[in-house]
Amino acid sequence: MIKIKSLHKRYPGMHAVKGINLNIKSGEFFALLGPNGAGKTSIIGMLTGLTTISEGSIKVDSHIAGSEEAKKKIGFVPQEFNMDIFETAYNVLHYNAQYFNVEKHVERVNLLLTELGLYEHRNKKVKELSGGMKRKLMIARALLHDPEIIILDEPTAGIDVESRKFIWKYFREANKNGKTILLTTHYIEEAEQLCNRVGILHKGELLAIENVKDLMLKYNMQKVTLDFKTKKDAVQFAGDKYTVNNKSVTVPGERFTKILDEFTTEKIVQVHTHDKSLEEIFLEMIQ
Amino acid sequence: MNGYKPIVEREVKRILRIWKQTLLPPLFTTMLYTIVFGFSLQRSISDISGFSYIQFTLPGLIVMSVIMTAFSQSCSTIFIQKFHGNIQEILVSPIKPFTFVLAHISASIFRGGIIAVILAIFGFAAIGLPLQHIFFATMSILLSITLFSVLGIYTALWARSFDHLQVFQNFLITPLSFLGGVFYSVSTLPQPYLTLSQFNPIFYIVDSFRYGLLGIQEAKPIISLIILTTLCIVGISHVTYLVRIGYKTKH
Incomplete structure (x- = not known):
């Protein structure tokens, strides 16, 4: 589903990603673990089209990452809040659904607002929502076009325990329903609870890619x-x-x-x- | 044209929601200019090509107001999206770069168009401004909005801080406006300023719009429209390319 081949990312004075090779299969729940500066967000940026690739390639099915076809297959929940804070929760989804040409988008928006417990808050401006609600809104935004792949960059950072458990349950269910999920997280417990396989990333290099259980046995x-x-x-x-x-x-x-x-x-x-x-x-x- | 409608819808709603910031200031400023430069100075300035000084000046003032509005519309909205990070919504979506550019030009046309129409009505009603050639008046306004909306997109992509936004406005648009024959006939300028004016796009906008309203011109109006159309095509093509490669929006 996702094929990363000899991937490099160079910034001025910094080699952030050093020749990563990684295959993520359809239906997998894969975690990229690494400390700050390991290169997780750079890899996700290149996968979603937010960051340019210095060398190597990423393919989403047969499509080059960043192409329109690849973008249609990906739903992305970024680490930082990146919404128009003056828009209402409903309008954020209303506009984004149309960016992806979602059919019957009003029904889809209302369904996701309900599923994520935001329906009552739909007319509130984004700046009036709590941290947990903003995170759920970003999740709803990523799911509008029913993507095959969901990319979660630190999805539960800075939110309360209750919201975190809700989000875990939600994505566990999504994975059971066939979604391929790529997660980066600082909460290693999160990877342990949710994922089939993990990749350990350090200073731009992939130290190991293992099944979580195999990794524990191996070491x-x-x-x-x-x-x-x-x-x-x-x-x-x-x-x-x-x-x-x-x-x-x-x-x-x-x-x-x-x-x-x-x-x-x-x-x-x-x-x-x-x-x-x-x-x-x-x-x-x-x- | 996937994505065109929601971007235009969002911008139109924003323009109308904060109309005191988006519509009122350019109208107020132009009317103030009209009073100060027109009513007070016209007693001491003789008619130009058979029109009073205020009638001669107002088309240029409308153009100045419209291009400033078009520039700030696309520039501010895209820069604020960069600032808040929600431009990523566009970058991760399958919206084509050309659609993005076109949608922002359309929003500028909406906002600039309102300013142009209200000020033109003010001109017809308050100072008896004629309308000689509606085609040239309309086309020059549409092309000028397009051109300066594109410049606004450039600026927003390039800018890294709010200070950068002022650079183009203060050091490019304002000087070119004042040197583009808004307040005077360019033909009265001595050399080399007369020749230099031929390289100022605002001269062609003001001149063709003035021709549309008053029927007087210094350059051939059709040549002015061809020059403006060419600049728009080149500008749109280049800015679309910059959006495609993620100039200062992708890391």
Whole structure:
């Protein structure tokens, strides 16, 4: 569905994207993870036609990214609010639906306003809407032409928990209904909850592209937390190698058996295992 | 022409919603000019080609007002869209660059047209302004709005701050207007200013519009329209190209 080949983006004095290759299949929920400046927004910009490509290519089905045909297939929710703040919520959708030549656009606008809980606020100016409502309005705007691909650039940044959960549920449902979704996010939990595959991006390079579950297995992500009787015991055990958290010390799963051989278990009250989060994997990889 | 109607609809509603900012100032300013330059000065200035000074001046004042309006219409709305970021709505949509340009020219025609009609009616009623050649009067106004609307689009694309918007207005449009024969007959100028005036597009706009109303001219009216049409075609083509490549709108 989306084919990115040897993609480069150069700004004056900066090489933001360095030869990315990436294929996203139809129906996938794919996340691009990376810290600020990793190149996520540049890639999305080139995909949507907002940014020029320095080298390489992006194809949306068989269409070159930025072409009219490619644009018709994409619905884009940007990171920054980018609406006419003096227009009403209804008018923002009313005009944008016509930019995409949406048939029966009045019905479509009203349907999306209702689905996203904005119908009662349709006559309010954008500047009068809360952050969560503005974000939902941008989502409605991106969905007006019923695109096959939805691109979400930090869709839940700066909004309340309730709105975030609503948006997660909404896109999980959209993905079940066949939409291909490309997400960039700082909330790694978001990628873990929603996505099939993730791409780890750092300083313009793609460090890994993995299925979320495979990534966790591949990096042997199980951890063991040992609860000690006293903090002194925990500190003695941890030495310089591990960090003590109150009376507990967490160690990598693969070290656990060796640790038990080296250290008396009498001072340990409880042992519990848990998986490393995607966030921890991500931090390890970019370090 | 996908996208033409919503852009024009949005702009027309905006023009009418904030009419105190979009329509009233140019009308007020031109009427003020008419009083100051016309009624007060005409006693000390003799008739020009059989018309009173106020009758001679008003077509130029209407043109000045209309081109300023056309320029600020396209310039301000596109720059504000860049400023708020909602120009991205256009950039990610399948709207053709030519449609975008044409829609903004149409909105300028709407706003400039209202100014031109009201001021012309004021001229007919208040100072007995004649209407000799409606075709030339209409065409010169339409072409001048188109040309300066295109210039407004250029400026909006190029500008990075509100200060930049003033550059074209203060250092190009205003001087060219004053040197384009609004307040005097260009033929009275000494050389080399007479020759230089032939390179000023505002001279052709003022002259052909004055011919449309008063029936007097300094250049051949049809040549003026051909020059203006050529400038419009070149301007539209180039600005459409700039929109297509994302000049200062795409990173």
